[in-house]
Amino acid sequence: MSSVPRSIALIDCNNFYVSCERVFRPDLLTRPVIVLSGNDGCIISRSNEAKALGIRMGAPLFQMQELIQGHDVTIFSSNHVLYADMSNRVMSTLQKFSPVREIYSIDEIFLDLSGFADINSYAATLRHQVIRDTAIPVCAGIAPTKTLAKLANLMAKRHPRSTGVFNLNNLTEKQINSVLSHIPINEIWGIGRQLTASLNLSGIYTAAQLRDAPASTMRQRFGVITEKTIRELRGECCIELGETTPARQQILNSRSFGSTVTDIADLQDAIIHFVSHVAKKCRDQHSVASILQIFIQTDRFRTDRPQYCPSISIPLTTPSANTITLGKLALQGLDSIYQTGYHYKRAGVILSEISHAAQSQGDLFAADTSKPELMKTLDALNRRYGKGTVTLGQEGAQHAWQTRQENKSPEYSTNWDQLPVCR
Template identity: 65%
Template sequence: MQEQPRSIGLIDCNNFYVSCERVFRPDLLTRPVIILSNNDGCAVSRSNEAKAIGVKMGVPVFKIRDLVKDHGIEVFSSNYVLYADMSNRVMSILSEYSPIQEIYSIDESFLDLTGFSDIRERARAMYERVVRDTGIPVCVGIGPSKTLAKLSNFVAKRHPKSNGVFNINLLSPGQVNSVLTNIPTEEVWGVGRKLTASLSEFGIDTVLQLRDADIASMRKKFGVVMEKTIRELRGEACIELEEMASAKKQIINSRSFGKSVGTIEDVQDALAHFVSNAAKKLRDQHSIAGMMQVFIQTDRFRTERPQYCPSVTIPLVMPTANSMTLQKWALAGLESIFRPGYLYKKAGVILSEICDASTYQGDLFASVPEDTEIMKVLDKMNARYGKGTIKLSQDGSRQSWKMRQEKKSPEYTTNWDEIPVCV
């Protein structure tokens, strides 16, 4: 009996953020559309029409103002509440097609399809089902490793003939070679801009060349990750699916401000808000943090202004997830680094040395035990009555730093008050 190859599927939503907006605005289906990053900064999702016009991934929107005007590109702020909800719907449907699923990102999911006798039909079925039930178009790539599944997905997206589904396992060795020779190395998972350039110096420009390079010397030159990549390209599954999302080892919350601020009160207000968010994430994964970093930054693009980007690391004697404790230390840290006379554009907090809340023995001799109960109540109230129902006094009352979000669509699927009235 011949052993079946591993069949790993990678399902990727097409232009995900744009597709989410289009579900509720079918009039945009044939129009150029782009979605901006936080603070309405850069174009992070583009419809095919916008790509065709020449909107590059990640371009700052002020640099394409003329393009937007001349072609009537539809511009949206990011609506993460909507995208997260749509993502949940897509992921939940995909979970029906395999018992083993890894949700890799907001718009991507791996499925282990090994052992199914109907992989071809299964892939086609999920492809049709997701768009039917959610309105989000996807592409399905299948291969013997995650890296090849990703590459298959690239082929599915690129080749109209594939109709959105491509399985590299069904090709003869000769056919595989001809596919891989036509894909540049930069499309490989794990090969970014720098590696593409370095590889090119060694005469490696196509995926086929990379796959067939000598493993020992490539490992020496580029490290273990490169070795894994090459093995995966040869069909050896080195990177396993991770079904359970593991607890974060570091939690960052930071944001650029809508406009620069000069007073410590404004920065305090923002920082308190970021600490609240970070602490909530920490509690959500049942962790506590032993280290906190606070940083503030001036606007690095305004080079004519004086620049100042200090940070301070604060060890927490008692690791905690208590917003009040963390806020107190963060604000003390801020005092120590803040200098008047600068215009600050960004601030943030980093929680690290994270460990499980239940395993920590605690300080038996602490005079005042930490009040975790109050945090539980706060989280419950905010879950029940909406984010921000209860917050600490320092948190986000000034708003002077709030990010720009001028073109956000309604929260169609999660907020009664934002459902447009049909006419």
């Protein structure tokens, strides 16, 4: 009994961050545009025109400076509030198209379209709906497994005059072979730099070659992930759709500083900021953490200066998500790892061993009682009047460690005060 293959669709926004900026700057629709990472450091999104100029993904901005200046490239700092809001809009449109779905990242969603009638035109409809609702362009790849759907999406994006939909289930075996033999393995989901290098050494260069390699021996040499990838390339489902977003197991907040800091007071200020942020995220998912980690780092690229990257892991006797409790411990931890005389470039805070607040061990007998009501009030005020309305004493307004963001667009879709027309 040969069963009909599943139709798993991967819908992926085109050049997502750039597309978000273009929604509010239609004058840039045909121009080279890039979006930078935090601190305006690396290039993390490029328009097709920027890609065509040879501007590399992930490259540090200063290395691409020549290309950029010669071609009037428009540069944006990251505007995460804008991207998160646009993502919510895109996802709420797309979720209506299948009851079985998984939001995989800020700009991607898997939809199970198995058994649907006329899948190709359904996918075309969904693309147009997203454009109408949000002005963000998306492409759809359809295949029997997630890994193949990823590749199908790649094909949909790559084919210049394609309709933005590519369905591997419509192809003959011969056509599939042809497609896979033209895709280098580094473009496969789950095959990164290291695996590409070692697989190449064994003579495997294309998706077709990887698919046809013996699965069990490959598992021994290259690990389980490679084996699953091989099976998925054959059309065998090994990675199911995860329909519920599980609570975070780890919550991290870290920053590279705009310039180096030497004073512990500046680090304290930064750490308190990070603690507030992670504690809030933890409370938002109704969790508490059992381990609090603090780290500070010197600039790893300044090899001419002494390096010092200490960290400390602080176990909590009572799991907590309380900013005050965690803040005190964090500052003690910082004290114990800080050394004078270094130029610190980055710091961060990690919450781990996270469990659900209600079922946390010892909760009944030893709850974290340091002003839990204060946390609720603080969260409520910030919800009501906007983020940053009420902060703890040490979260000042001026920060020596603040990141550079020289080309940030307004939060068009979420903040009236930032709309030029409302000034």
